[in-house]
Amino acid sequence: MRLEKCYFCSSTVYPGHGMQYVRNDAKIFRFCRSKCHKNFKMKRNPRKVKWTKAYRRLHGKDMTQDSTFEFERKRNRPERYDRNVTENTLKAIKKIDKIRVDRESRHITKRWKGKEAKEQREDKKVLVEYIHMVKAPAALNKEPSLTLPPKVKILQKQPEENLMEE
Structure with a gap:
């Protein structure tokens, strides 16, 4: 039993499912469902469509480099x-799947x-901006503990180069 990958969304296509499109140059495209096939016909880029695997990998949502992906390479020769x-x-397949799930x-x-x-x-930004709406100004004046702590400015030392020039 050979499991194929959808050309558009990279999900698995099981035998008897999905559809196949053969171009004039004899390149075969397999699709898991009509949604992928229609998007392919509309010439959409899978890397720009948010629900595809390519988009998720490109934008850091899914793992891209993992040694367990090497076991999934396509083999045309029986x-x-x-x-x-x-x-x-x-x-080994069971162990690899467990490792992949843990890493993911x-x-x-x-x-x-x-x-x-x-x-x-x-x-914190929102709280600092709207602290006056949380408590009345009179209550803030009476209890200083209700206010946010003041920001501390740290003065940096000037480089020693200025001292040597003098």
């Missing part, structure tokens, strides 16, 4: 296997950390 090799291959989850948590820090910075 090979003969003996029983032991097949058994070991199936065990780490990748997602890294992306979330960056997003959380960005959201906190934006929230």
